[in-house]
Amino acid sequence: MWKAVRTLTSRATTSQPRLRDVVIIGGGPAGLSLLAALKSSRVTRDLQCTLVEGGSLASVQNFASNPPEEYTNRVVSLTPKTIEFMQEKIGNWAYINEERVKVYDSIVAYDSQDSDSRISFDASAIGTGTLAAMCENINIQASLWERIQELNMTSDVPAEIMDNVKVEKIQSPVEFSASEALDELPDLLEVDPTDGMSELDWPIIHLSNGESLQARLLVGADGYNSPARKFAGIQSRGWMYDRFGVVATIKLCYEDYRSIGWQRFLTTGPLAILPLRDDNATIVWSSTPELSQLLLKVDPEIFPHLVNAAMTLEEVDLNYIYKLLEVDPSDKSVLGEIEWRLSKIKLLELDSKYPLPVRELVEGSRARFPLKMSHADTYVAPRVALIGDAAHTIHPLAGQGLNMGQTDVAHLMAALEKGAKRGMDVGSTLVLEEYYANAWPGNHVLLGVCDKLHKIFSTDFTPLVYLRGFGMKTLNSLGVVKDLMIKLVSGN
Amino acid sequence: MRPVTATAAFSRLARQVQGRRWASKLTTASEDELKHFNALASTWWDVNGPQRILHKMNLLRMDFIVDTIRTNLQLNSKDTPEEESIYIPPYNLDLLPRPIRLRIVDEQELKRDELLDESKLQVLDVGCGGGILAESMARLKYVDHVKGIDLSPDVIEAAKLHMKKDPILRDQGKISYELQAIEDVKDTEKYDVITMFEMLEHVKYPAQVLSAAMDHLEVGGWLFLSTINRDPISWFTTIFMGEHILRIVPVGTHNVEKYINEYEISDWVKTNRPDFVVTDSKGCIYLPAYGWKFTETALVGNYFMAIRRVK
Ligand SMILES: Cc1cc2nc3c(=O)[nH]c(=O)nc-3n(C[C@H](O)[C@H](O)[C@H](O)COP(=O)(O)OP(=O)(O)OC[C@H]3O[C@@H](n4cnc5c(N)ncnc54)[C@H](O)[C@@H]3O)c2cc1C
Numbered sequence: 001m002w003k004a005v006r007t008l009t010s011r012a013t014t015s016q017p018r019l020r021d022v023v024i025i026g027g028g029p030a031g032l033s034l035l036a037a038l039k040s041s042r043v044t045r046d047l048q049c050t051l052v053e054g055g056s057l058a059s060v061q062n063f064a065s066n067p068p069e070e071y072t073n074r075v076v077s078l079t080p081k082t083i084e085f086m087q088e089k090i091g092n093w094a095y096i097n098e099e100r101v102k103v104y105d106s107i108v109a110y111d112s113q114d115s116d117s118r119i120s121f122d123a124s125a126i127g128t129g130t131l132a133a134m135c136e137n138i139n140i141q142a143s144l145w146e147r148i149q150e151l152n153m154t155s156d157v158p159a160e161i162m163d164n165v166k167v168e169k170i171q172s173p174v175e176f177s178a179s180e181a182l183d184e185l186p187d188l189l190e191v192d193p194t195d196g197m198s199e200l201d202w203p204i205i206h207l208s209n210g211e212s213l214q215a216r217l218l219v220g221a222d223g224y225n226s227p228a229r230k231f232a233g234i235q236s237r238g239w240m241y242d243r244f245g246v247v248a249t250i251k252l253c254y255e256d257y258r259s260i261g262w263q264r265f266l267t268t269g270p271l272a273i274l275p276l277r278d279d280n281a282t283i284v285w286s287s288t289p290e291l292s293q294l295l296l297k298v299d300p301e302i303f304p305h306l307v308n309a310a311m312t313l314e315e316v317d318l319n320y321i322y323k324l325l326e327v328d329p330s331d332k333s334v335l336g337e338i339e340w341r342l343s344k345i346k347l348l349e350l351d352s353k354y355p356l357p358v359r360e361l362v363e364g365s366r367a368r369f370p371l372k373m374s375h376a377d378t379y380v381a382p383r384v385a386l387i388g389d390a391a392h393t394i395h396p397l398a399g400q401g402l403n404m405g406q407t408d409v410a411h412l413m414a415a416l417e418k419g420a421k422r423g424m425d426v427g428s429t430l431v432l433e434e435y436y437a438n439a440w441p442g443n444h445v446l447l448g449v450c451d452k453l454h455k456i457f458s459t460d461f462t463p464l465v466y467l468r469g470f471g472m473k474t475l476n477s478l479g480v481v482k483d484l485m486i487k488l489v490s491g492n
Numbered sequence: 493m494r495p496v497t498a499t500a501a502f503s504r505l506a507r508q509v510q511g512r513r514w515a516s517k518l519t520t521a522s523e524d525e526l527k528h529f530n531a532l533a534s535t536w537w538d539v540n541g542p543q544r545i546l547h548k549m550n551l552l553r554m555d556f557i558v559d560t561i562r563t564n565l566q567l568n569s570k571d572t573p574e575e576e577s578i579y580i581p582p583y584n585l586d587l588l589p590r591p592i593r594l595r596i597v598d599e600q601e602l603k604r605d606e607l608l609d610e611s612k613l614q615v616l617d618v619g620c621g622g623g624i625l626a627e628s629m630a631r632l633k634y635v636d637h638v639k640g641i642d643l644s645p646d647v648i649e650a651a652k653l654h655m656k657k658d659p660i661l662r663d664q665g666k667i668s669y670e671l672q673a674i675e676d677v678k679d680t681e682k683y684d685v686i687t688m689f690e691m692l693e694h695v696k697y698p699a700q701v702l703s704a705a706m707d708h709l710e711v712g713g714w715l716f717l718s719t720i721n722r723d724p725i726s727w728f729t730t731i732f733m734g735e736h737i738l739r740i741v742p743v744g745t746h747n748v749e750k751y752i753n754e755y756e757i758s759d760w761v762k763t764n765r766p767d768f769v770v771t772d773s774k775g776c777i778y779l780p781a782y783g784w785k786f787t788e789t790a791l792v793g794n795y796f797m798a799i800r801r802v803k
């Protein structure tokens with residue numbers, strides 16, 4: 001049914017935009033997932049789709065044949081729901097390098113002010129065999145890339161991916177006078193009042209390679225600063241946490257057969273050690289701007305000990321150690337300070353209550369990124385839909401950024417499939433509204449839960465500390481915080 | 493509970509139709525109605541405008557049409573060899589384990605896709621208005637052509653104009669619109685699907701319009717229609733609430749005397765058209781915050797009907 005667009009395309013000159021049914025901006029996990037899903041579905045696979053990515057996808061392409069030796073530092077925790085979606089709907093899971101995926105089945109979270117206030121839960125809490133799986137972002141992107149290549153081989157309408165091409169400007173073909181306020185824009189589907197004026201109302205996307213595309217549906221999978229969102233005039237509300245997330249790949253003393261994800265709530269933010277295969281693990285350390293800077297420049301030999309200290313010692317002691325390192329990030333005397341303090345803890349307690357000690361930092365794997373929470377007021381406008389970080393960004397304490405993007409893709413796909421079966425124009429708000437109605441509320445709840453957890457734990461104000469300590473202990477059985485955490489980690 | 497006699501208008505007309513075939517559009521068009529729809533032409537395609545409720549209804553009726561066509565496809569013909577035939581379990585699929593259920597459903601759906609892909613359906617949309625349904629039908633892969641007819645020149649104009657806003661419709665020649673009455677459609681024109689949505693309640697002699705349309709159906713073809721039961725609830729929801737209180741439908745769109753009850757149509761088909769079977773009737777209701785949804789009964793309020801030519 002989309003053949004006409006094709007013939008038109010080949011006729012188009014450079015000055016005339018090339019017509020596409022779907023243009024996706026962004027080759028991150030969300031954008032590639034949507035493209036693979038669109039091409040996998042019998043209902044939508046004939047849509048002419050183009051994905052535009054500003055950066056290079058070379059490392060994504062090379063991952064399958066030549067994976068890097070060490071784990072990359074952008075690792076996410078995938079929920080069982082996300083994995084099922086990738087297996088059944090997108091079909092990229094078959095291309096995941098499973099040797100680099102680590103399934104884990106329980107989480108232990110404890111408080112920095114009182115290590116006896118802890119909650120733990122395992123897969124039985126959500127009624128599945130696994131709680132979640134740790135997987136590198138690039139492994140996911142590469143599997144999607146492979147899946148798209150596979151689909152393209154047999155497709156009459158192959159997906160088109162352009163990388164190293166930036167979207168420079170998005171333009172509405174309908175001319176508006178400057179005085180018109182944004183909310184007075186006529187609905188783009190309205191019939192032109194004058195005869196002969198019925199031109200396409202599809203947005204025009206100008207690319208850095210000089211080409212331009214005109215899209216029936218423009219999907220913004222273009223991350224936090226989403227040009228697509230700005231074009232659609234959709235407000236995004238939220239705030240910066242004044243915190244940075246520091247990520248790193250580390251090696252433990254030996255492989256931990258327990259498959260546990262550890263999380264400690266420090267007043268500077270949560271620190272998590274999440275298991276990877278063998279003796280590998282990844283950390284996400286949310287911290288104040290100053291601390292995050294320090295963490296990036298601490299001597300690589302000291303860094304593992306610092307992580308051990310932060311998972312175990314009292315915060316007064318930690319602050320003392322930070323001070324020493326502020327003065328000299330390579331101050332080896334710190335090693336002794338940490339050793340001495342750790343030695344005061346009983347061995348049995350160390351073994352049972354804390355993660356295995358970290359042995360080594362994988363070189364060059366440290367990075368930090370600002371933490372923010374934001375949520376777009378809506379995900380849709382005429383001929384525009386937003387998915388992934390373009391629609392929402394979340395605190396990483398529950399590792400949900402990517403999973404939420406997958407839920408978006410699932411809901412958007414459901415709406416588009418329904419629309420296509422109904423013979424609708426898939427860029428119409430009549431089709432897209434359903435995506436927004438189904439995806440927004442769930443994300444809103446997740447964002448709220450994460451925000452609340454962050455606020456409860458990032459404080460050393462005594463009454464609150466007392467309360468949350470009290471809460472942690474009793475709530476382990478009662479379940480409020482625990483339920484919140486389970487909900488977050490498992491995506492249920 | 494059913495009154496034995498159908499409405500005056502409907503049965504009077506039913507008699508006339510049986511007597512002889514009329515061929516003048518004057519018998520079916522109503523001047524006031526056409527004036528009303530002419531005035532609405534310019535805002536027809538504003539999905540947030542006066543016809544929003546029709547745009548929303550289009551979603552549910554496309555489900556009704558597509559699902560009816562799909563579920564009534566014959567998956568295995570008599571001479572399909574055993575090993576190629578599609579397995580249709582004789583019991584409820586929900587009883588099966590999930591992976592098996594998914595596979596069976598998927599196999600059936602695939603077969604339906606294949607069968608549909610082979611068909612090139614010819615569609616006639618009677619009382620097409622601005623073309624909301626016609627455009628949706630034309631975008632379906634398995635529809636070859638849609639002809640839309642209406643008696644309001646302005647809405648036909650709006651329909652022709654809007655079609656140009658989608659390259660698929662503009663360049664493939666899958667739609668044509670004509671200012672034409674159903675009685676004036678040539679006898680030789682035959683269709684696989686004829687649609688008549690939200691239209692019978694606007695004509696003077698509904699049975700004649702119905703009958704004229706049915707004559708153009710191929711054997712195995714479908715007539716899909718929607719209209720409104722003549723009952724206090726319909727008056728309350730469509731005229732009192734819809735037009736006057738919520739103002740989601742332009743005032744003057746409806747006239748309760750012209751509403752036709754579901755059983756009037758099905759009874760009429762039974763007695764007058766033995767070559768047709770009413771396959772399905774479904775009631776539906778508009779909920780302002782939600783949109784249209786199916787109800788328990790087709791005997792109250794709005795309803796859709798699927799009528800199939802069996803011989
Ligand atoms: C450094 C970093 C580390 C992270 N670590 C974790 C973690 O440990 N755990 C976790 O759960 N989450 C983490 N996140 C968040 C997680 O990665 C995101 O939720 C997820 O990547 C969102 O995917 P996305 O596809 O929506 O957006 P992105 O991955 O942000 O992809 C957007 C893409 O759009 C492209 N783009 C933007 N503008 C244009 C343009 N004008 N033209 C062309 N292309 C454009 C960008 O190049 C980018 O590739 C991290 C994020 C960052 C930035």
Ligand SMILES: C[S@@+](CC[C@H](N)C(=O)[O-])C[C@H]1O[C@@H](n2cnc3c(N)ncnc32)[C@H](O)[C@@H]1O
Pocket residue numbers: 520521522525526529546618619620621622623624625641642643644647672673674688689690691694695
């Ligand atoms: C409520 S609109 C429905 C339009 C379209 N079927 C839909 O549902 O989207 C009713 C349409 O029927 C048309 N109409 C009324 N009487 C008619 C008749 N006798 N023959 C053809 N069309 C008629 C009107 O002009 C109007 O466009």
